[in-house]
Amino acid sequence: MYEGVVQDLIDELGRLPGVGPKSAQRIAFHLLASDPQDIGRLREVLGKVAEGVRFCEVCGNVSEAERCRICNDVRRDSSLICVVEEPKDVLAVERTREFRGRYHVLGGALDPLSGVGPDQLRIKDLLTRIGAEEVTEVIIATDPNTEGEATATYLVRMLRDFPGLNVTRLASGLPMGGDLEFADELTLGRALSGRRAL
Amino acid sequence: MYEGVVQDLIDELGRLPGVGPKSAQRIAFHLLASDPQDIGRLREVLGKVAEGVRFCEVCGNVSEAERCRICNDVRRDSSLICVVEEPKDVLAVERTREFRGRYHVLGGALDPLSGVGPDQLRIKDLLTRIGAEEVTEVIIATDPNTEGEATATYLVRMLRDFPGLNVTRLASGLPMGGDLEFADELTLGRALSGRRAL
Structure with missing residues (x-):
């Protein structure tokens, strides 16, 4: 419709x-009128992302260094692991x-x-980590939808063999069929404190 | 909230x-999982935009060359100029x-x-253009909101001095207070065919 680069x-x-066609057009004309420096910053960060983002070698969360801030924090309880699907779920629980405790991001x-x-x-x-670290409880915090529930069921089966390990699931309180990242803090907090043994 | 580049x-x-915080997060994680080539294409086009987009030296529309496709098209009626605010309004009228006829983009x-x-x-x-080209009618197609109406009024005053020039405004039919670019084709077509003399 438009010519060339636009x-x-x-x-x-x-x-x-x-981003639909109208939004794309709106953003494009906003960028056309933007300071080239602003566009430069966006380009630079896209370049870094294209080169590859680093993930924590312990928990799999996005990280600046080999280990993320949470895994490096000695005040965090290393006997407790919260298993989530994505880095954005770490943020939701935080x-x-x-x-x-600490996290494990399944991806x-x-x-x-x-x-x-x-x-x-x-x-x-996750299994290697539980074997190596002194983990006493694994909280399964996958999304309360079909795939997340299936993942939770699978994990329970895999974790059954570790002696003395409690495996728990976030309590009801989260609406089923939803996405963990969109839960409000209060609901997610209740679900965390009311978690049940599987 | 997240570490580093994310x-x-x-x-x-x-x-x-x-783009709100949730959309930004959603787009960011989409990009993290994208092919670096896709991100590269977005970066490349942003680079071209930052270097500056070319505008038609006649009408002011976005253009690949010195003159845009419409100004170069000999089949277009050069005696008729439609004055719009933005390049996206050219697209709406097209x-x-x-x-x-041809366009004049005010910016x-x-x-x-x-x-x-x-x-x-x-x-x-615009005034130079009307003086130089054999223009018989100027259609003022600024947005039907406060600023657009004020611009139309100002243009009428400026164009009054050209002998034999008809100055018209898009007909009612467009909802007042709205944006020209969001009008549906039928409404905008009606407004165009029913334009009234000022």
């Missing part, structure tokens, strides 16, 4: 999730301020139809 | 219009397929409170 920009922006949930089996998730790393 | 990316995306509307006076818009270029 249309290219609208096309590229329109590929982003949640916002409740009710959890002082998704079991979804055989999309080709995500146990080997595509960081499940082996 | 948070930087979310911050930069959150500065774009219509979609009606009812206009075969905004009069808005003294934001420091946009007649000198900030391409009004002098």
Whole structure:
């Protein structure tokens, strides 16, 4: 519709999730009128992302160094691991301020139809970690939807063999079929304090 | 909230219009999981935009060359000029397929409170153009809101001195207080065919 680079920009922006044609056009014309320095900052950070973002070698969360801030924090209870699907779920649990343990980010949930089996998730790393560290409880905080529930069930089966290990699941209180990241702090806090043994 | 480059990316995306914190996070994690080539294409086009986008030296629309496709098209009626605020308004009028003249893009509307006076818009270029080309009608197609109406009134005053020039305004049919770019094709087409003399 537009000529040259403007249309290219609208096309590229329109590929982003949640950005429709009208939004893409609006963002494009905003950028056309922007300070080149602002565009430069966006380009620079995109360049860093394209080079690859670092993940914590212990928990799998996004990280600046080999280990993330949470895994490096000696005040966090290392006997308690909260297993989540994505880095954004770590943020959601952190916002409740009710959890002082550590995390394990699976990188998704079991979804055989999309080709995500146990080997595509960081499940082996979790088992190694539980074997090596003195972990007493694993809280399974996958999303309360089909894939998350299936992942929780699978994890319970894998974790049954560790003697003395409590495996718990976030309490009801979270609406089923929803996404963990969109839960409000209070609901998620209640679900955390009311977690039940599996 | 996140560490390093991920948070930087979310911050930069959150500065774009219509992108809230949740959308910025969603786009950021989409990009983290994207092919570096896709990110590269977005970066490349942003680089071109930062270097400066070219505008048609005649009408002020975005253009690949010195003159845009419409100004270069000999089949377009050069005696008819449609004056719009922004390049996206050219696209809106083009979609009606009812206009075969040329355009003049002002680059905004009069808005003294934001420091946009007649000198900030391409009004002098319009007067020069009408003096040089054999223009018989100028259709004022600024947005039907306060700034657009004020701009239309100002343009009528400036164009009154050209002998034999018809100055028209898009017909009612467009909802007042709205934006021209969001009008549907039918409404905008009706407004174009029912334009009234000022």
